[in-house]
Structures are given as structure tokens and as C-alpha cells.
Amino acid sequence: MALLGTTILAGVPSLALAQTAPAAPAAPAAEPAPAPVGDTIQSITVTGAQRLEPDTIRSYIKMRIGQTYTQVVGDMALKDLFATELFSDVQVSNNQGAVTITVKENPVINRIILEGNKRLKEEKILPEIKLAPRQIFTRSKVRADVARIIELYKRQGRFAAEVEPKMVLLDQNRVDIVFEVQEGPKSKVRKINIIGNEHFGDGELRGEMVTKQTGLTKVFSSGTSYDPDRMAFDQQKLRQFYLTKGYADFRIVSAVAELTPDKKDFILTYVVEEGLRYKFGDVKVESQLRDFDGDRLAAQLPMKKDDWYNAKLVEDTIDRLNETAGTFGYAFADVRPNYDRNKDDLSMGITFQIAEAPRVYVERIDVNGNTLTQDKVVRREFRLAEGDAFNSLQVKRSTNRINSLGYFQEKFEVEQRQGSAADRIILEANVEEKPTGELQLSAGYSSLEKLIFQGSIQQRNFRGRGQTVGLSLSYSQYSKSAEVSFTEPYLFDRNVSLGVNLYRRDYNSFNYLNSSRNTTYKQSTTGMQVRAGIPLTEFMSAVGSYTLNYDDVSLDKTQFFSDRVTPGVLECDPLQAGRYLCEAIGKRTSSILGLSLIYDSLDNRVRPTRGRAVSVSAEFAGLGGSVKYGRVRLNAAQYYPVGKGFIFSLRGEAGAIKAIGNNNALPGADPVRLTDRFYLGEPDMRGFDIRGVGPRILRKPFDTVTGKFIEDRNQWIDDALGGRYYYLAHMELEIPLGSGAKEMGLRPSVFLDAGSVWSIKTPQILSLTFPYTVTCNGASKAGFATSADGIPTLPATCTGTNDAVLKGIPFQEFYSGNSPQPRISVGVGVNWNSPFGPFRIDFAKVLLKRPGDDTKSFTFNVGTQF
DSSP: OOEEETTOOOOOOOEEOOOOOOOOOOOOTTSOOOOOOOOBOOEEEEESOSSSOHHHHHHTSOOOTTSBOOHHHHHHHHHHHHHTTOEEEEEEEEETTEEEEEEEEOOEEEEEEEESOSSSOHHHHGGGSSOOTTSBOOHHHHHHHHHHHHHHHHHTTOTTOEEEEEEEEETTTEEEEEEEEEOOOOOEEEEEEEESOSSSOHHHHHHHOSSOOOSGGGTTOGGGBOOHHHHHHHHHHHHHHHHHTTOTTOEEEEEEEEEOTTSSEEEEEEEEEOOOOOEEEEEEEEEOSTTOOHHHHHHTOSOOTTSBOOHHHHHHHHHHHHHHHHHTTOTTOOEEEEEEEETTTTEEEEEEEEOOOOOOEEEEEEEESOSSSOHHHHHTTOSOOTTSBOOHHHHHHHHHHHHHHOOBOTTOOOEEEEOSSTTEEEEEEEOOBOOOEEEEEEEEEETTTEEEEEEEEEEEEETTTTEEEEEEEEEESSEEEEEEEEEESSGGGSSOEEEEEEEEEEEEEEEEETTEEEEEEEEEEEEEEEEEEEESSSSEEEEEEEEEEEEEEEEOHHHHEEOSSSTTOOEEOHHHHOHHHHHHOEEEEEEEEEEEEEEEOOSOSSSOSSEEEEEEEEEEEEEEESOOEEEEEEEEEEEEEOSTTOEEEEEEEEEEEEESSOTTOOTTSOSSOGGGSBOBOTTTSTTBOTTOBSOEEEEEEEETTTTEEOOOGGGSEEEEOOBSEEEEEEEEEEOOOOHHHHHHTEEEEEEEEEEEEEOOOOOOOOSSBEEEEEEETTEEEEEEEOOTTSSOOOOOOOSSOEEEEEOSOOEEEEEEOOOOSOEEEEEEEEEEEETTEEEEEEEEEEEEOOTTOOBOOEEEEEEEEO
């Protein structure tokens, strides 16, 4: 097979003309010469055809048997056949009326091959070109496809792309078409020149543009690529900037993009004319609506006379006036600004004219685009019903409630269109469903538990009814949990929610013996919770709950029990286990009633950008069961959009618990059980490990080899004791990135976390404790000795043979962390909607901590959606 360029020149078709008759004798000068007469066409024969029938080829031409053959007739046949683009060569010959048409058919395309295309895959290119397998090859289509492929690369910012077509000849008049692509580098914007600006510097104006110059600080920016559409948008951004600064006459004289000779970069040049700067003149409101007082409205407008003119402020005022009219039922109010420009004193007077309009009523509510979600799930979120008077605030609230479901595309808006009459309006919810199933997988590293794995699967729109079904599992070497949950937001189609949770949680605490970890106590909790909620107002609701827990806290009897106190009776030995653990062991049942008041005005519960959420909850344990206490919690969050895509949030929570009675606690023990207290750490407080903040017992073991206490924190017993009070605060600023990063779903943020947990009854500790056994006259006796210098001191000798030896590992205990002083951490985090699911990574630096706190600087989690 031979490779031939598609630009192969086709041979010019030769046309064999019939021989002309011998010249006639010259006629007398007085008589005109007779016109030449051609042969009469007797037959038309087609040769060379392989796929096409001769009759089909003859049907393409106007030549017919019986006509007189002339050169014009032959040329027309050539043009007709070449116009079909079925032939690479055609020849027409005439032999005394016997016309022969010899054709060479264009080949059939066997396949299209793309080579060198890495940035644009075949599935992006092949649908855009004309050539395809089993089609007839033509050079015009090849040229068009080459131009189309180059255009696709230009849209990607690769203006240096080159495409060379080649043809591989096959048997049976078939060919493979090969497009060899040289993509070239992505064309960047090397320089942005601005000419004519006097009042604002080049750097300030470039900062207003989406397009950015290449440089070290723009390595990860997608705005450095040249894009004609982006350049047009930048012109609008420049005009908007000047109009907000009072330059009402600003215009862009020209905007030119020049490609450098190497086709790698562009140089953009804008020529601007700033014009004069204006101030606001008289600002008035003229209203033809009876509910509107123009003078009162004018007094509340944000712009005042002699302020610098700001076109954006004018646009915002129009929106506010339209929204105000909408709250009174005027959905189609027409607000138009009339400008009074005075070039003498450089003032811009504005009169906002509100035209007369009828009050509007909701004729119909349409829900479109929902394939899984039932109509009622969307309709019940509307704050307006069919027949109600129109209210723009209620429409906005309906939009926020539908967005908060999290079932549909972001930036959903309830659309409004004219009804069957001037005073009727139709509200449309044109939704686009998105995956509502979530598969979350997370992994972390803890100095205590090493690798930690967590996973959950949840469907937030089960069967399209708005129900939530979830299953979560977590596993590490020392903790396991499983939970199943179900929530029905509208029980029996009434505005009452019902939820049920079933769970089992196992937690194993541990210590170290040299480098080996051993379990200290095991805590198992099996329980269920039932909750029901009702709305009190549009933004406030009440939720009641009942929780039943069965807790079992146990210790390894072979390791932590002894008969030291009562000979022959194995009991938890505080000197081996720690008094706080001996106080915690046992089986208990908790029967808990709870009530929560919730205020929620967030614009979106999934990803809020503005609004407030506050909840107060109270719990009472003691309606049956063996545990009695009262517990209260407060949670609050406020979100602020702070301009240009930044979102600032403040979140806080606090809680307190108080025991009712002593809950059968041992003498001197805290009446609030270890398992009922508050704990603080990852993931609530970044920068600290799981339960890494607050009161804790640290037991430092003794190394019998070196004769010193082990200073490696990872080999200490570290048991968090929790607290009866806690508080936690978060400040976070979400930072917008360029359009490229936004398309990737990257949302970085900086944060500050502060909090503390404290206040338990100080546990009894042993500063230096050494277990031992003494053999006296063949009888063994166990005991404990202490020494201030850190060296084990064995008991006095006894009569007879004395053999005193160490039993177990000496240790030193510390109690720390019981302080309300705040722990503070700062850091950066990134949310990424990656191709394999949502991903979150955090780096934190602890600024303030207390002795004993367990820190951790890096966490991440990843999930997927379905």
C-alpha cells in the first residue's frame, strides 16, 4: 500500500473531440459560410465503472441519444459528472456519434484514523467531521475536515495546531484516511496592553479581567489561555468597572488580539476612551402603582445626590424595586430608569418610573424535568399555592427550599411566565435531577489507632419520595460501629417528619507494654432512636426524640482484676487499671427523652452561602433505665457572601451535662459516666486527633532495660476522660478560584477552630507505682510499692528465704487537660468534586494547646455519588 497526500492533483480530464470534416471549397464572397454541424449521437457507452451502474451514470448528465454532439455538450457532461463528487477522473470521447464516457470512481473510505491527538480524543473529533467509513472519498470533504479539526483545537486555545491528511490505498478501490495531528502548545496571553487609561493603572484594569497574563504567579490559572469569547467578556468587564466609578461615557475604541510569529502566544491590545466622570443628580421615583409612595421610596434608595455615579447601583435598585413590587403582588411591574445627563455640571439625574400593572395571582404551578422525583416532593416545598396572590418573597423562599433538598442542579430558579390573562402568572419548576445517592469512603491516620477506615452509603431521595435511607460503617483496630437510618420528611403526606436509627458501637481503649499495644477497656453500645418533627413557623421547627441505649463497659479480668482488696475475690484493681476505668465498668441502660428547637433560614442546606441556622436541644435521661442526667446543647451557624465568590461562615456549639443523683457511682467518682460526657477532637476540631482535647489520664511506662521511663508519647497509655462542659467555634472563608478550577469543582478555604472540653471530678492517680511479688518461706505475696526517685524499691525482707521480684511494668500517671482555656488551630482545606467522588483534605497547625492534648496535622476523606 502506498501513502498518498490528499492534496494529490487529479488529472485534468481529457476530452477527445470528433474529427472535423475537410474544409469545403471556398464559397463566393457574396455567400455566408454555412454553420458547422456535429455528429448525431447514436449511442452513449460508459466504461470504468465498478460500483455504479452505467444507467445511473448516464442519468447524471443531460446528454441524450439523438442530440447533436458538440464540444459544449461534451464539456457540460464533464461538469455534471464532476459535480457529483463520485469520480476522480472522467473522459468523454466521440467517434462519429458513438460517445464513450470513461470514468474513474472515487474510492470508498474504509476507516478514519487519527494520530497524534492527545488533548482531543477521538470521540470529540469524529462526530465533528464529515468523512466517515463507507462514504465516498472526496478532496473537498478532506479539506473541510482539516479546517474543522484545526478549529476544534483553536477552541482549546491551541492555535499552532497542524493537521496533515494522508490516504492509504487498499484493494477493491478502498482507502484509509489518516489525519496526522501536531497539537502544538496551548496559546497563552503573553501581554495585555491598555492604551488611553489615565485614571486607573494597567494592573488595576487587568485585575478586573478574566484573561490573565502568563507569569509565575499564574501557573495554575486557566485564564492565561487565549479565548475570543473571554476577550469579548473582558470588554464588558472593563465597561462595567468604569461605569461603577462614574465614567458614564467610557467606551472601548478597539480590541485586537495579535498572534505571535511562532503561534505560541497572543498579545492583546485594548484602546479605551475614559471620558468624563459624573455624579448622581436628583434621584426620584414616579410610581403609578397605588401602593407605592414615590417620595418615600426615593428616600430609601441607596444612591444620594452628589455621590459618584454607579451603574451597578442603578441596576441593583431596579431589581430591589421590582422585588418590592412583587411582594405586593405586582409580578409584572415595569421599572424603567430615565437618565438626565448634564454635561455642564457633570451630573446624572435619574427618575425611576414604575408603570401601572395589575395585581397577579398564581394560575398554575408546573413541575418539569423530574424523572425519578415525584411531583409532590417538589410541590410541597412551594410557599405559594394555585390561586394565591403572587408574592416574590415567597417565590424566592420556594426556590431556596427546593435547592435545599439537594436533589436537583445548582442555581435552580423558579421561573415565571405570563398566564392566560394579564393578572395570571404560571410558576415553573424546571428541574434537572442529579445523583442523590452518596457512597462516602474516608481514611485517616491516628497515632493511637493507626489506619482508620470509614464508609457510608446513603440515598437521600429513596424511591423518589424524598425519604432518606442510610447505612454507615467504621473500622479500625480498636473501634467499630454500624448504623442504619431511615427518615420520612412528610409522614402520610402531612408536614410531620419521622426518623429511626439503629446502631451498634464498639470501642476498645488500649495501652502499651513496651512497643506492644494491649486493650484496656471495651465499650459496647447498642441502641435505637426515634424522632419526630413538626414545623412551628416557616423557619422554625420542633423535633422530639426518644433514645434507648444499652451500654456494656468491661475490662480484661486476667490483666486488670486482682484479689488484693478482698482475698479470693477478683475485683477491678485501680492500681492496675486506673480508678476511672474501675468506675466505668458495668452494664447500664439509658432511656432518654429529647426536645430540639431549630431555626433555619439557610438558602441551601447542602452548600449554604447565606442565612442562619440555630438549634437548642435538651435531653433528660431517667424515664426508666439505670442512668439519670440532664443535658443541653446549642448550635449556631451564620453564612455571609462577601463578594466576588467569597463565602465567610461562623459556626459555634456548646453543651453541658449534669448528673441527677450519683448514678451508683463509686465513692469519690464523678457521677457523670465516662460514656455520657462530651469529647472533642477530629473531625469536629481540625488539628487534633480523635478525642485529642480535654481531660485525660496519661500513664508513662517504665523501661526495665534502660532503667528509665519511656518518653515516647506513642507508647503511653492515653485515655480521654471527656468533660461535662464544652464549646467549639469555627471561622472559615471559602476562596473562589478561576473558571478552570471552578469547572473542576475545587473549593479551597482557610479556617480557624477553637474549643475546649473540661470539668470532671479529679480522678485519683498514682505518681509512681511498682507491682511486685514477694516469696517468703515458699509463700507468694503480691503488692505495690512506690518510690520518689523513680527506682523500684522492694519491700523489707521476711524471715527465711526472701525472693522479691518485679511483677509487670512500673508506670507513672499524670492527669492533664482539665481546663476551659481554648485550644486554637488554623489551616487550609480543599473540597474537590473529583471524577471519583467528593474529596476533602485539611492541613492544620495548632497555635494553642494544653499539656496532654493529642495533635494531628493532616486528614482527608473521599467518596462517590450514584
